[in-house]
Every structure is written in structure tokens, then in C-alpha cells.
Amino acid sequence: MRLNHFLRPRPHLILLLTALLLSLLLPTPAPTQEPNWNLYAGLLKRHLTHTTHQGIQLSWLNYPALNMDRDFPRVVNMMADFPAAKLKGHKEKLAFHINAYNVLAIKMVLDHWPTKSIKKVGGLFTPVWKKRVGRLSGKIVTLHEVEHEILRPMGEPRIHMAIVCASLSCPDLRSEPYSAAKLEQQLEDQTRHFLHNRSKGLRLKGQQVRLSKIFDWFEKDFGNLNAFLRHYRPDLPQGFRIRGHLPYHWALNGPAK
Numbered sequence: 001m002r003l004n005h006f007l008r009p010r011p012h013l014i015l016l017l018t019a020l021l022l023s024l025l026l027p028t029p030a031p032t033q034e035p036n037w038n039l040y041a042g043l044l045k046r047h048l049t050h051t052t053h054q055g056i057q058l059s060w061l062n063y064p065a066l067n068m069d070r071d072f073p074r075v076v077n078m079m080a081d082f083p084a085a086k087l088k089g090h091k092e093k094l095a096f097h098i099n100a101y102n103v104l105a106i107k108m109v110l111d112h113w114p115t116k117s118i119k120k121v122g123g124l125f126t127p128v129w130k131k132r133v134g135r136l137s138g139k140i141v142t143l144h145e146v147e148h149e150i151l152r153p154m155g156e157p158r159i160h161m162a163i164v165c166a167s168l169s170c171p172d173l174r175s176e177p178y179s180a181a182k183l184e185q186q187l188e189d190q191t192r193h194f195l196h197n198r199s200k201g202l203r204l205k206g207q208q209v210r211l212s213k214i215f216d217w218f219e220k221d222f223g224n225l226n227a228f229l230r231h232y233r234p235d236l237p238q239g240f241r242i243r244g245h246l247p248y249h250w251a252l253n254g255p256a257k
Contacts (some may be wrong), residue, residue, distance in 0.1 A: 011126045032086035035078055037099060037177035039071045044175050054249060056199045058170035061254035063217065067110050074109055080135040091180035094154055098178045101146045104133045108143065109252065116256040118166040123225050156236050157221040157228070158187040160214050161194045169200045170251040195232045200246060202233065208237065208243040 026125060037183055047062040047069070079100050087093045094239055105118065112121045124127030129144040136146065143165075151159050164173045171194045194201040194212070203210045217223060222228045230236055 002102050007147075017171065032088065034084050034087065034092050034096065034180060035082050037179070039078070039102065040075045040099065040177050043069060043071055043075065044173070044177070048173060048175055051119065054168060054251065056168050056249065057197055058168060058200070058253055059175070061106070061166075061173060062111060063106075063113065063252065063254045064257065065234075066106070067113055072106075072110070075103055076134060077101060079137070081138055084137040089180065090154065091183045093157060094151070094159070095178040095183050097146060097150050097154075097181050098159060098162045100136055101143065102135065104141070104143060104172060105164060105166045108133045114257045116253070117250045117252055119250045152218075152221065156187070157218070159225070160218055160221065161190040162187060164253070167255050168251050168252055169246070170253060171201075171214075172197075173253070192232045195229065200249075202229070203246060204233075204236065204240070207237055207240050209240050210244050210246050211242060213245045213248045 015251075043066065047066045049060050051058065051060040053060065058088070082096075084093060084096050084100075087096060098131060108121055108131070109115060109118055111133075118128055120128075120130060129147075132140050132141050133143055134141070143202070147163060151163065161171045162174065162178065164170045170192060174186065174190060176186075198203070201212050209229070215222065219225060226240075227244070
């Protein structure tokens with residue numbers, strides 16, 4: 001075989017070698033880190049307390065003061081264009097969208113301030129959950145989309161103890177932002193806390209248990225519900241029975257004016 005056979009130009013090999021060389025020389029883009037939630041943490045520290053209202057123990061958010069706090073729109077603006085799709089892991093994405101849901105639920109209330117209930121923002125044909133609430137990661141979203149199209153498909157049932165729909169019977173708004181590093185502990189704590197709150201989470205009387213309506217609305221997300229409950233309430237008696245659900249109060253989880 002002649003030598004010039006080996007020396008003959010091969011364009012496809014040249015392109016392959018060029019691409020390989022560029023991949024070695026050009027830096028690999030680093031995964032996006034979680035956003036800085038310090039402003040949100042400060043808002044929670046300033047405006048969130050704990051109280052009992054209408055017989056319900058809960059975290060109480062001072063909406064009138066929050067409405068005047070210049071840091072709140074800064075948090076909303078930070079989320080608006082944050083590239084959540086480029087977050088590096090499952091926990092990072094989960095924590096980001098839990099925080100985002102909670103901030104956007106608050107925004108929905110403040111955008112229609114004053115109101116006595118977030119549900120009053122919606123109407124007969126367009127419930128509040130399907131109203132546009134703002135921009136998230138470059139896209140206009142609804143609370144429904146964040147919960148049902150982003151969070152629930154991530155397969156974590158404890159989100160239902162972490163996302164807060166601005167109402168008395170919702171799980172409590174946590175006094176700190178969620179983060180990937182602390183997410184497991186935070187979700188465990190939220191779930192345990194909610195299921196020990198007899199005013200809105202779980203009420204035990206003899207062998208009978210009454211639960212938050214959350215466990216009715218999203219029953220499929222919890223798999224074996226009895227096993228889920230017993231994990232967080234090992235004190236439940238053997239052979240306990242779920243006998244209905246607690247009333248769900250949609251009044252605002254804070255002063256209405």
C-alpha cells in the first residue's frame with residue numbers, strides 16, 4: 001500500500017480532532033449554585049412569629065409590614081430570572097421551588113392587598129391557583145404550575161408540609177429558607193411538626209384519627225398513608241383508623257389589614 005494513502009486528507013478526522021482539542025482547552029461551565037436567600041431569610045426573621053388564631057396554632061406572617069418592606073420585591077426579582085433549570089442537583093431544584101412557591105403565594109396576597117383570604121383573589125372560572133402570579137426563571141407561572149407541574153413530579157410527598165398557601169390550615173411557613181444542604185432535616189422537621197399539631201395536622205381520639213384535608217387531596221402522593229403517618233407519629237395506637245378530616249380554614253395566616 002502506498003504511503004500517500006495514509007497522508008491523504010481526511011476532513012472528518014480533522015473535525016473530530018479539532019473538537020477534541022477545543023473540549024480540552026475550553027473550561028467546562030460550572031453548574032449553577034443555589035441563589036442567595038439572605039434577603040428572604042431576613043424577611044422571615046422580621047415578619048414571622050408564632051401564635052394561636054381561631055384555635056389554630058400556626059406561624060403568623062405580618063402581611064401589612066411585609067407589604068412595606070423593600071426587600072420583598074428584591075426577592076421576587078431575584079427569582080424572576082434565576083436559571084433554576086441549571087441547578088446542579090435534585091435537592092437544589094426542590095429547595096428552590098419550595099421557596100419560590102412560598103414567596104409567590106405571599107406575592108399573590110400582596111398584589112391584591114388587602115384581602116382576608118388568598119382564595120378571594122380568584123373567581124368562579126379562574127381559581128387563584130390558576131391566575132398568573134409572576135415570573136419564575138424567565139417564565140410567567142401560576143401557583144398551580146409550580147406545585148403540580150414542577151414540585152409534585154419530583155416525587156417528594158413531604159413538599160405538602162413545606163409549601164404554604166397563605167392560609168390558617170396550611171402547614172406553617174418555616175422561619176428559614178429551604179436549602180439543599182439542610183433539606184432532608186427541614187422536610188423531616190416540617191412533617192413531624194405538622195403531624196403533631198392537633199389543631200390542623202392530626203387529631204387523635206382513642207383509636208380514631210382525623211387528618212388535614214391535605215392527606216385527602218394528595219393521598220396518592222403518600223403511598224401507604226398509614227405507614228407514612230406512623231413514621232412521624234410512632235405513638236399512634238395499633239389498629240388506628242382514619243375517620244374523616246379536620247376543617248380547612250382558608251382565612252389568611254396573618255393580619256388581614
